[in-house]
Amino acid sequence: xxxxxxxxxxxxxxxxxxxxLAFKWPAELPAPLPGQFFTFLPKMxxxxxxxxxxxxxxxxxxxRASDGGLAHAIYQVRxxxxxxxxxxxxxDVLDIIAPLGNSFPLPDEEQxxxxxxxxxxxxxVLFLADTLEKLGRPWTLVLGxxxxxxxxxxxxxKSAILPAWQHLMNQAVITTDDGSHGLRGTVADAxxxxxxxxxxxxxxxxGPSAMLATxxxxxxxxxLPAHFSAEQWMACGVGACHGCVLPASTGGYVRVCxxxxxxxxxxxxxxxxx
Ligand code: FES
Numbered sequence: 001x002x003x004x005x006x007x008x009x010x011x012x013x014x015x016x017x018x019x020x021l022a023f024k025w026p027a028e029l030p031a032p033l034p035g036q037f038f039t040f041l042p043k044m045x046x047x048x049x050x051x052x053x054x055x056x057x058x059x060x061x062x063x064r065a066s067d068g069g070l071a072h073a074i075y076q077v078r079x080x081x082x083x084x085x086x087x088x089x090x091x092d093v094l095d096i097i098a099p100l101g102n103s104f105p106l107p108d109e110e111q112x113x114x115x116x117x118x119x120x121x122x123x124x125v126l127f128l129a130d131t132l133e134k135l136g137r138p139w140t141l142v143l144g145x146x147x148x149x150x151x152x153x154x155x156x157x158k159s160a161i162l163p164a165w166q167h168l169m170n171q172a173v174i175t176t177d178d179g180s181h182g183l184r185g186t187v188a189d190a191x192x193x194x195x196x197x198x199x200x201x202x203x204x205x206x207g208p209s210a211m212l213a214t215x216x217x218x219x220x221x222x223x224l225p226a227h228f229s230a231e232q233w234m235a236c237g238v239g240a241c242h243g244c245v246l247p248a249s250t251g252g253y254v255r256v257c258x259x260x261x262x263x264x265x266x267x268x269x270x271x272x273x274x
Pocket of ligand 1: 245
């Protein structure tokens with residue numbers, strides 16, 4: 001983990017309120033892994049901004065190069081901090097601390113990776129699927145959206161993306177709540193019908209708490225090994241403030257930033273997070 005100032009390379013819209021961010025990665029830092037995240041310090045200019053805290057964003061991909069490489073992320077513009085981030089231009093300098101948190105464990109040799117993502121959980125699951133693809137390991141990606149217009153890379157945003165993501169999206173099973181694209185329903189609905197559940201699989205997920213709670217029940221019902229990445233509000237991002245805790249199933253709490261963000265699905269009482 002290190003604090004650094006690094007130039008932005010990409011900050012493009014990929015869907016309404018969604019951006020693809022990429023920034024230079026120093027050669028001396030270990031490459032980020034799927035599940036890990038960084039925090040950025042927003043340059044606030046809005047009068048209502050209040051106290052400025054670092055904000056976490058999960059890595060969504062990494063491209064190694066001789067000078068270090070490019071780290072990629074996907075974020076939603078939904079408050080003053082992300083609005084400030086979305087106003088930054090290529091070559092503007094971003095203040096980050098990275099890499100933070102743990103990562104998804106790889107599936108066992110005989111296991112097929114069943115990877116589910118929804119909403120703000122899109123970045124980590126794309127990164128995991130891309131990593132497994134490069135390792136030659138089998139994976140299936142199931143992505144859920146509210147409607148067709150919320151799917152990144154539909155229509156005119158298509159030219160703004162990382163080629164690896166388009167390859168992954170082309171192979172993904174897509175669900176929408178309103179049935180306007182792919183299967184009607186949720187990722188849990190699609191997974192419950194999957195013939196893969198009768199084979200050795202390892203379930204991975206990142207997304208809203210309601211989705212993770214449903215998938216945790218599915219993992220218990222099908223007796224699947226499962227690891228989920230939690231998305232949580234953070235203050236310090238490094239384990240000091242306890243502002244990011246989730247209820248542990250054994251009692252007490254775990255810190256998402258320092259103990260996670262990836263947890264065995266059985267370690268968290270997801271229903272209590274709703
Ligand atoms: S954000 Fe401070 S302990 Fe996690």
